Amino acid sequence: MLIVAVVAGGRAIDRAAPPPLAIPPVSTVVLDDDGVLLRAFTVGAGRWRLPVAVDAVDPGFIDLLIAFEDSRFRDHGGVDPRAAARAAMQAVRAGRIVSGASTLTMQTVRLLTDARERTPWRKATEAFRAWQMERRLTKDEILARYLHAAPYGGNIEGVRAAALAWFGREPGRLTLAQSALLIALPQSPESRRPDRHPKNAARARNRVLDRLATTGAITAADAARAKREAVPTRRRPVPRLAPHLARKLHQAEPAATVHTTTLKRDWQAALEDLASERVDRIGPRLSAAIVVAEHGTGRIRASVGAARFLDQSRAGHVDMTSAIRSPGSTLKPFIYGLGIEAGLVARNTLLADAPATFAGYQPENFDDEFHGMVTVEEALRQSLNVPAVTVLEALGPIRLVTRLEEAGAAIVLPQGFVPTLAVGLGGFGITLSDLASLYTALPDGGVPAQLFAQKAPPVRTARLLSERAAADVSAMLTAMRPPRNAPAGEIAYKTGTSYGYRDAWAVGYDARHVVAVWVGRPDGTPVPSLTGWTDAAPLLFDAFARIGVHRLPPAPVAVPTAALPPPLREFVPGRRKGGPARAPEIEIAFPPEGAVLALAAADGSRNKLVARVVGRPADTWLLNGRPLPIKVNRRQAQIDVPPGAHTLTVVTRDGASERVSFIAE
Template sequence: MNDAASNASHEQRGIGAFLRRCRHAVTRRKLAMVSAVFGAFSLCATAAIVFTVSRMPPPDLAAAEKLSTVVLDRNGQLLRAFTTSDGRWRLPVEVADVDQRYLAMLMAFEDKRFYSHGGVDVRSVARASWQLITHGRIVSGASTLTMQVVRLLEGRYERSGNAKLRQVVGALRLEHKLTKTEVLALYLRLAPFGGNIEGVRAASLAYFGKEPQRLSIGQAALLVALPQSPEWRRPDRNPKAARIARNRVLQRAVEEGVINQAEADRAILEPVPTHRRAFPQLAPHIAESEVRADPIAAEHRLTIDRNIQRALETLAREQTALLGQKLSAAILAIDHTSGEIVAHVGSAGYLDGTRAGAIDMVTAVRSPGSTLKPFIYGLAFEAGLAHPETLIEDRPVRFGSYAPKNFDEDFHGTVTIRHALSQSLNIPAVKVLAAVGPGKLAGRFRKVGAETVFPDATQPTLAMALGGVGLTLRDVATLYTGLARGGDVIQLTHRRADAEAAAKALLHGKQRKHETLLSPVATWYVSDILKDAPPPLNARAGRFAYKTGTSYGYRDAWAVGYDGKYTIAVWVGRPDAASTPGLTGRLAAAPILFDAFARIGEKRVPLAGAPAGALRVSGSELPPPLKRFREGGAETVQGPFLEPRVVISYPPDRSEVETESEDALLLKASGGVLPLTWLVNGAPIESDPRTREVIWQPDGDGFVRLSVVDAKGRVDRVTVRLKSPEMAAVFLPDHGE
């Protein structure tokens, strides 16, 4: 019985095993048949689709053409970018602009047969379909990069059979029209990376602060991972999800042999960015000006050098922070051998509202102070009226009702013109301008393109010698390029196309049009004096020629210099033209000028040597007509020469002084004999008889008449306006350097 039962049990188990093998065999055959049928169907369907779509129009590429407007420097580097009309950061980018490791990881993770399929990867479709049948759910996708590009061009993100069919058809049609490189470039330009960031270049700048040409392995992996779920994986909002996705890409890259495990381990340790960076905003004033001038152009190429621009913007920001609140600065750097502007710093900080940073002070009309004195003497040298060693009197003088004064309120007696210009004495400069004529000076400026602006549309006067005229920083820089170039002024340009056209014309023997500012001999005399001008503290003299200037009322501080290659002009002041006590070109602008030359490069190109006809002699060897300057139209002021009259040195006459509530005002005088008596609107105020200064508390805004009387009864009076902060612009002669 037991043996029979045992045999029956073995027999049943054998039959069961046989039946199971039969069922498995049948199942395998069915599945094989299904797979074969499905594969044949897929091939037939693909062939049918290829035939059908060959007659259909390709996807609309209009979305890919809506790019951010970009402003580039002379080497094609990004200075400034602007969002598209719909507020997207979508920067132009080509395949060659992207790190090759990023591209390799992108292919390994998204579409490893990208270069072998025709837009639709049939093998991936078959695999995805088989997995769907066997698992009852989607295990892997079959979307190619080309299909993703079609979806991005459509701008629709629904997941449906119709949407997938449109992508298949569009991908086949797109690859029929474009090359693989062009299709890949579309993906690099359109892929979403969270928020309003589209394209790998915009993403690299936003998350890493750099162009995508050189990415670390971790950075490249993160950029591969983000487009799959851009909002959920945004590193600035969900760094944990971004890190997990990045690490998954790194592991796939190891599996596909793109990187090794050691590289992946190091990349995993890289931090994920947790905030978005600001897009480059270099040369913002001139960039916006170019976009306004040609809003249709997608790309603007400038002559600006990105590295120099960044260095000088940093310099302006740092130095004005040390000088005081509400002050701004502007710097213009020019390669005067070609006329190309290599740096245009319009303010101390474009986004700094406390310094009115949005105002471009390079193009603002201001009083140039004493920066025009070199051209006055240059005209005298050119006309044969003077030589650097000619003697001239620095004594009290009056031209009708106009009595110029020196910045130090002193007189220096008989000096050479070389000394008068290097020390920026005012009285000799006015005397020389009276001889050459202010109209001639203004006419020479207009001839070379520097437009002068006079108060109330008046005619040029002797006040031009001390800044009684309006000019922009660009105008002043243009004039100084004439000194740097031996007398010829070249037209300045900030557009790369203009510079390239000029260079091309020069190769074909066509010279650029130059305007003559001064003769070569006169220009060399001026430069020979300016190169020995006293430098700021802790600065080296003689490396380049330069001149400073201070406008009336301490509103504008200037410094302009040049060597054999570069001309740099610096302005410091308040954009609202308010007075800043103690603001002078030598103390505020000259240090910036010297630092600017150092940041451009330590090596200086020497100035040109003496031209033919230049007299390099001492004063005693000069021809008799040049030994002493012949003055005309001047009336010598009588009085003791060694005892200057009392003068109110601050605030200046006709100035506007900004006052805050409860702030006292410092009144200063120079000259005269102590004790001094101060009066405000005719009423005396308390003062220390031992000093020439007094602290006075104003009681409100409005016009105030200040008077000071010395021990000998000599009086000086000024009228000033006390006001709350507001914009103003006045072009008056300075007392200054």
């Protein structure tokens, strides 16, 4: 009856007061695409306690830990009677405690309850809790809790944080000497800290090796070799890569303990080092940002938000990949691409680079000179402003901005402002990430990819350019002159400098990746002599050198100027301030330039646009550069127009043409 009563009482206590079973709260970790640690955040009172699975720890360490601490761990039920009897006999003979009888399960209970006292009552309580724990958890589950909670000095808890802090490596592969040190540290973590007490740490490690050799867990020769391995004397920092992206993910989902990204750890580290090295050469208080993405999928492979995250003089905490800045001339490729798509120009169409006024707007070139008649390709290669604005005037700035927004870019204009010709030279705000996304369209047939840093299916946005226009622009950008000492023809790229030398840009791509670079001061202070060509382009080419270049396919051959159709040999604006007006041979009477047309019907359907011309009839009608199935010799046509910005072009039999830009709603 007494035995039954004891058993019944024990079970009642077991149900009423269950043991601590939960793994203590762990640090939030940010991983790369292969599961490699990029960054971690402390937990609780600033402790590093990283999540770790038992099968992610070196099995040799697990075997040695059990051999040293609790050789019958796999067999007992939480308390080892043999170890307890042995410890008692040794104490009686020596008159003092010689060895303990705490099992790994009892030690785990003590760690999870944060018990400090060493009274007999406490020992009895630990033994009972260990028995409870064994009834509810498997041996590996108990080990998992020990591996998370064991102290290793300072604010380091758990074997993973310890391996990273003391050895700079994950615990999946440890040397014998490293394993022995990690076994020794939890017994007295502060007095054996390798960075503060390296001699104590070495002695404790060697005692572990000697005892393991005595029990036959390792050989004496292995122990001797392990003793010759130096004990680490400094604490290594836990990985802190991609700090801006990691902070963003952690703030967005603070309850999540693991964030897996699309980044590549080695690329991220290499490019963070590159940005840090580069800004030192450029000047004080400057920062740099880099985005690397696969243009075929949109996966971000590296995201450097600033040159140095902790550098207050450079405002390193500001993520410049998502800051709104003026893009300078980096949008010129899209202006010419839309011009090619609309049938306004070709690569070898001649444009006038001469003083011009556009409704009071007088753009000038960066070098304060004009170059006369140049081809579109020459104008893009030299980043001339007047030719770009000339083509944009014909397209309409609303059309450019609308196309960019439909492609997924967030275009920021001052409140109450409408797009003007200044947008072609960077007269609005955009982020580095969005600019990189726009450039993914050029090597991929005109359709950009939406960039993402966490695993997600590829997302394609609305078409930015026609396939032919994208190929022609890529061909022109591939022919751009590279910075000094950089190889030519390997990547397509464009630079830009914002007004007042506040921002320097370079965006380029090869057959697989887009790389976008920004250099400047995060506070927007002008930096004299800062340019995309001198400061951002070298950083761009160095970034490609570090991640590897995949050559672009051969570019399409350009048609010589003389072989182009007559309307494409030279671009002549229809009307320009300061020059004589010419009577058009054909003119679009409706829709008018810049019109906003409400084509949505009450029932949800769309009305057709009835377009009309005056003067000579049209033989060819084009919407956004694509021919429409309309008969020749017509002055009126019904056209299905989807919502958005459009360009309507009409052409007569002998090549006279007219075009208007409008928005359909």
